[in-house]
Amino acid sequence: MANPKHLAKLKEGVESWNSWRRNNEFNEVDLSGADLSDVNFSEADLSGVDLKRASLIGANLVKTNLNQADLSWADLREVELREAILKHANLGWANLRGANLRGANLKRANLNSVDLNGADLSGADLNGVNLSGADLNGVNLSRADLYKANLYKVDLSGANLWETLFGWTIFAFTNLSATKGLERCSHGGPSSIDYNTLKQSGSLPVNFLRGSGLPDVFIDYLPSLLEQPIQFYSCFISYSSQDEEFTRRLYTDLQDQGVRCWYAPEDMKIGDKIRVRIDEVIRLHEKLLIVLSDTSVASDWVEKEVETAFEKEWNNKETVLFPIRLDDAVMDCETGWAADIRRTRHIGDFGKWKDHDAYKESLDKLLRDLKADQNGRMMGNLD
Numbered sequence: 001m002a003n004p005k006h007l008a009k010l011k012e013g014v015e016s017w018n019s020w021r022r023n024n025e026f027n028e029v030d031l032s033g034a035d036l037s038d039v040n041f042s043e044a045d046l047s048g049v050d051l052k053r054a055s056l057i058g059a060n061l062v063k064t065n066l067n068q069a070d071l072s073w074a075d076l077r078e079v080e081l082r083e084a085i086l087k088h089a090n091l092g093w094a095n096l097r098g099a100n101l102r103g104a105n106l107k108r109a110n111l112n113s114v115d116l117n118g119a120d121l122s123g124a125d126l127n128g129v130n131l132s133g134a135d136l137n138g139v140n141l142s143r144a145d146l147y148k149a150n151l152y153k154v155d156l157s158g159a160n161l162w163e164t165l166f167g168w169t170i171f172a173f174t175n176l177s178a179t180k181g182l183e184r185c186s187h188g189g190p191s192s193i194d195y196n197t198l199k200q201s202g203s204l205p206v207n208f209l210r211g212s213g214l215p216d217v218f219i220d221y222l223p224s225l226l227e228q229p230i231q232f233y234s235c236f237i238s239y240s241s242q243d244e245e246f247t248r249r250l251y252t253d254l255q256d257q258g259v260r261c262w263y264a265p266e267d268m269k270i271g272d273k274i275r276v277r278i279d280e281v282i283r284l285h286e287k288l289l290i291v292l293s294d295t296s297v298a299s300d301w302v303e304k305e306v307e308t309a310f311e312k313e314w315n316n317k318e319t320v321l322f323p324i325r326l327d328d329a330v331m332d333c334e335t336g337w338a339a340d341i342r343r344t345r346h347i348g349d350f351g352k353w354k355d356h357d358a359y360k361e362s363l364d365k366l367l368r369d370l371k372a373d374q375n376g377r378m379m380g381n382l383d
Contacts (some may be wrong), residue, residue: 002034002054004046010036014044032070047085122160142181149189158337161185166212168192176201183256185212199226207255221258233370235322237263238305240296246353247291248324250363257367261289285353287322287370292347294329297338306337324348
């Protein structure tokens with residue numbers, strides 16, 4: 001139970017409390033089990049204070065120093081903890097539903113089995129935090145730092161992970177299903193992801209898996225290992241350097257939608273023999289997505305990539321070449337490989353790619369036609 005003298009001192013106000021703490025910095029402060037709901041402790045020094053099982057529902061703890069405080073089993077529902085210092089604090093089994101922890105420093109804190117359902121942790125420093133068993137369903141973790149965090153048996157379904165930082169993070173029995181912004185998170189290093197996380201999370205963005213350190217070969221086989229249907233064919237993107245802006249945008253959007261794709265500026269490794277490497281990558285990917293424009297139809301480089309795709313089609317007796325166009329250049333060709341493509345293939349139209357709605361419509365058609373059925377056949381046609 002709370003020490004009555006400590007509780008009485010706290011009720012004198014933040015200024016008086018902080019002055020008392022400065023003069024009694026070595027004294028242990030006991031506020032355990034106290035009812036402190038709806039009070040204003042903004043910028044108070046509560047470092048090292050025993051707040052076990054305390055009720056702080058709706059309290060204002062903005063910029064409060066809770067460094068090394070014991071908040072285990074505390075009721076912190078709807079509490080304001082913006083920019084609070086919670087380094088090394090013990091929040092095990094605490095109830096933080098709907099709490100606002102925006103910008104809070106939780107480095108090395110213990111949040112074992114904490115209930116954070118619906119809380120705002122955007123921008124929070126959770127470096128090295130133990131979140132094992134925590135309920136983070138629907139939590140806003142955008143721009144939060146989860147570097148070296150332990151996410152064992154954490155429910156992150158529906159959480160916002162936009163630009164969240166991971167690196168050497170532990171994902172074990174972690175539910176990442178229906179998360180938002182997972183394709184836009186950052187990786188400061190590889191992370192540990194176990195089979196159970198992959199199994200219960202369903203299809204995850206390719207760039208998240210890559211950023212977590214999973215090799216491309218493993219990512220390719222992941223659907224079959226998890227007994228999931230392959231959603232999209234993998235693609236090599238052939239293009240002219242003059243169309244770099246469009247290609248980079250397309251590449252990013254395809255990756256975000258779970259299409260594993262490759263193109264030279266993003267994926268060439270230092271020291272690769274360019275021609276040999278590209279021929280090899282074209283053969284490894286199921287489709288050659290060729291970006292046709294007035295510059296690419298005149299490119300010897302693109303022509304060689306198309307020839308490699310034609311050779312693969314001949315050898316494998318399947319459609320490999322998948323053309324899209326940015327202008328009408330290919331429609332005016334009468335001879336050569338570009339004319340062959342015009343005469344024999346449906347060509348996706350991205351001529352208005354700088355218009356948001358037109359681009360999205362074309363992208364949706366492309367994604368539709370890159371879908372694979374369980375027998376590996378193309379679904380639909382580009383039109």
